[in-house]
Amino acid sequence: MTDGSRNEALISGLIDEAARAFPQVNAANLAVDRLALQDFCQQLLKSQKALDEGTRGLIVDQVCDELLGFGPxxxxxxxxxxxxxxxxxxxxxxxxxxxxxxxxxxxxxxxxxxxxxxxxxxxxxxxxxxxxxxxxxxxxxxxxxxxxxxxxxxxxxxxxxxxRFPERPFSLEDLESFGAITPQQRQWLEAAVDRRLNMIIAGAPGSGKTTLLGALLARAPGHERIVLVEDVSELKVNHPHCIKLQTRNIAHGDSEQATIRKLVRETLRMRPDRLVVGEVRGEEVFDMIAAMSIGLSGSLSTLHAGSVTGALHRLETLYASATSGQSGVDPARALRDAVNAIVYLERDAEGRRRVADIHMLGEA
Structure with missing residues (x-):
């Protein structure tokens, strides 16, 4: 067995022993836990006489990174x-x-x-x-x-x-400096937030939808109450009055599941000034459109789509699915009445993300 293989086996064994000894390691007490883990590992390594001090320290760091951080x-x-x-x-x-x-x-x-x-x-x-x-x-x-x-x-x-997400949300000015939006687009987006337009941010995965959504919310006046609904919390919002709701699978008895659709309905009882749905991909589109239609203006969401036309088609399909069995439903008209604009992003061959199109619907 090579020295590298021996060290890998040693690290693997130390990780297992340390995990058993510290089952409740807590990232909130990182400094305390790391010191305790370091001491524990150093004690276990005392029997490894062939290890020099530098190698011993590297092994201890690897074990601590594994249990308190993100390992390799x-x-x-x-x-x-x-x-x-x-x-x-x-x-x-x-x-x-x-x-x-x-x-x-x-x-x-x-x-x-x-x-x-x-x-x-x-x-x-x-x-x-x-x-x-x-x-x-x-x-x-x-x-x-x-x-x-x-x-x-x-x-x-x-x-x-x-x-991964930036430590601080980007502003519209940041996005302009990166080349993600033009000066004219920044001015339009600022005015759209100020005028409380309802907007859908569309694009392919990784095109920058969430980043733009965060920048738009940072523009909202500080006195407004924003209620954000997400499946997995990922949107960092630089706003003093933003509260977050996250879906949850509840596995106890007959408890009602905390789905996106259920949480969107609950937000209407929470006096929101703006409703934000991190991503619409199911029947919750009906409740979001309904909220926009009853006067909850300035609301925002994101949608996976490959074009503006694709975004419109997908929204209509989701709305039709949510209202299946109801007579007299016109998904296209419902969208025109509620959504003011679709902002479409794309990522080019060089990996640059940018707003490619802003498409207006109905009157705005």
Whole structure:
């Protein structure tokens, strides 16, 4: 066995022992927990006479990063320029930086190490992933969003996709400086928020919809009450009166599930000035359109679509599905009456994200 293999086996064993000894490690008490973990690992390593002090310190740091942080991808999670991390296997990690994917030199110790990493972070979010439900979205301790898809549908998995977010939300001025919007588009978007237009932010995955949504909300007057509904919390909002609701699967008796649609309905009892739905993709579109139609102006949402036309078609399809069986329903008219504009984003071949089109509906 090589020195590298011995160290990997040693690290794996230390991680297992430390996890058993510190089952309730808490990111909120990071400094205290790290000191205790370091001392615990140093005591266990005293018997490893062949290890020099430098190697011993590296091993201790790896174990602490594993249990208190993000293990082999710790450096990526600390890099503010990294927007996405894709784990396609224990030894196949990619990351996106400046719109481009790059291979990462680091790896997990093996398939079991990757699975343990996944299960630990899913459990910390009080969620689960198993053979009967092999996919899950969770919020990580730093606010990043992690999507996992596992056996039996992920052949050779689990596969992990982590979307990271900036420490502070970008403003419309920031987006203009990045080239994501033109000066004319910034002025139009500022006026749209001021005039309380209802807008849908559409685009492909990774096109910058959530970033633009956060910038628009930062423009809203500070005295307004914003109620935000999300499936997984990912939108960082720079606004003094924004409250967040998040879906939840409730597995106790006959309790009603906290779905997006249920939460959108609940917001109407919460005196919102603006309703924000992180993403519409189901029958909740009916309740959101209804809220816009009854005077809840200035409301916003995002939608996955490949074009403005595709966004309109998808909204109409979702609305028709939500009102199936009701007579006299005209989805196209309902959308025109409620939604003032669709803002469409795209990402070009160089990875740059930008507003490609602003399409007006009805009167605004």
């Amino acid at each position: 991808i710790q450096s990526l999670m600390q890099d503010p320029g990294v927007s996405d991390i894709l784990i396609n296997g224990w030894d196949k990690i990619l990351y996106e930086k400046a719109g481009r994917l790059h291979p990462f030199a680091g790896t997990f110790l093996g398939p079991e190490h990757l699975r343990a990493f996944v299960f630990r972070h899913v459990a910390r979010a009080e969620r689960s992933v198993n053979r009967s439900r092999p996919w899950v979205d969770v919020e990580l301790s730093d606010g990043s969003r992690m999507h996992v898809i596992a056996d039996p549908v992920a052949l050779g998995g689990p596969f992990v996709s982590i979307r």
